[in-house]
Amino acid sequence: MAISPLSKNLLDLFLKEVCPACGSRLDDSELLCPWCELRIDRCSEIHWSSTGTSLRDPSDYLETGMTGVPVYSSVMYRGLPGEIVVRLKFNSEKHLAAAAAGMIMRYSMKLPVPGDILVPIPAGRKRKRERGYNQAALIAVKLASLSGCRSLDILTRDDSPSQVGLSPSLRRQNVAGIFHLKDRCRIPDGADVWLVDDVATTCSTIDSAAGVLLDSGALLVWGLTLTYRKRTSDSIVHR
Numbered sequence: 471m472a473i474s475p476l477s478k479n480l481l482d483l484f485l486k487e488v489c490p491a492c493g494s495r496l497d498d499s500e501l502l503c504p505w506c507e508l509r510i511d512r513c514s515e516i517h518w519s520s521t522g523t524s525l526r527d528p529s530d531y532l533e534t535g536m537t538g539v540p541v542y543s544s545v546m547y548r549g550l551p552g553e554i555v556v557r558l559k560f561n562s563e564k565h566l567a568a569a570a571a572g573m574i575m576r577y578s579m580k581l582p583v584p585g586d587i588l589v590p591i592p593a594g595r596k597r598k599r600e601r602g603y604n605q606a607a608l609i610a611v612k613l614a615s616l617s618g619c620r621s622l623d624i625l626t627r628d629d630s631p632s633q634v635g636l637s638p639s640l641r642r643q644n645v646a647g648i649f650h651l652k653d654r655c656r657i658p659d660g661a662d663v664w665l666v667d668d669v670a671t672t673c674s675t676i677d678s679a680a681g682v683l684l685d686s687g688a689l690l691v692w693g694l695t696l697t698y699r700k701r702t703s704d705s706i707v708h709r
């Protein structure tokens with residue numbers, strides 16, 4: 471059956487890729503439109519989970535035997551990435567998980583390789599019931615397909631108050647001991663494990679979850695978040 475020119479134009483319009491952040495048309499297989507790309511700042515620091523401090527070379531820390539894991543954040547929270555986090559988390563815009571995973575693949579200083587395991591930071595039961603999904607798990611699944619890794623949702627989380635507005639030391643206390651390995655789950659032998667989350671601030675959440683994985687037999691654990699949010703200058707999400 472012949473397609474009329476009008477139908478063909480409409481078809482072209484629907485088949486064209488659009489920027490997942492703003493909806494404008496993309497010229498080719500770009501991740502985001504050029505205007506949205508301008509609102510992204512790459513995160514150029516690695517952070518150590520047990521202290522939240524920035525570091526140049528994680529091997530210096532790994533060799534000291536100091537507790538903690540390196541946390542790689544791909545981009546700064548300010549600007550577009552923070553908006554994407556809020557929309558993904560609170561507006562049910564689940565399609566943005568693919569954009570988040572794409573941004574991690576493009577901007578992270580270090581990436582998981584095939585054979586590595588991605589473990590999403592779980593949501594507490596109450597939070598998951600309210601939202602109906604866990605944004606970190608959505609990002610991990612998309613990231614797994616882009617990186618050739620497996621995503622294993624093997625941690626549970628006790629309900630605890632929000633981290634928002636707490637001091638760094640209270641944040642650490644607030645998430646201490648809240649993560650557990652699910653029943654009948656185990657860490658695959660010899661695999662590097664990447665804890666995936668949307669935001670790192672003090673890295674205390676990653677630190678607490680990493681402790682469980684290391685106690686459960688993981689040899690090497692890394693944190694991998696879409697954004698890094700400075701407590702001082704970036705906006706705090708009050709929800």
Ligand SMILES: [Zn+2]
Nearest residue numbers: 489492503506
């Ligand atoms: Zn855009």
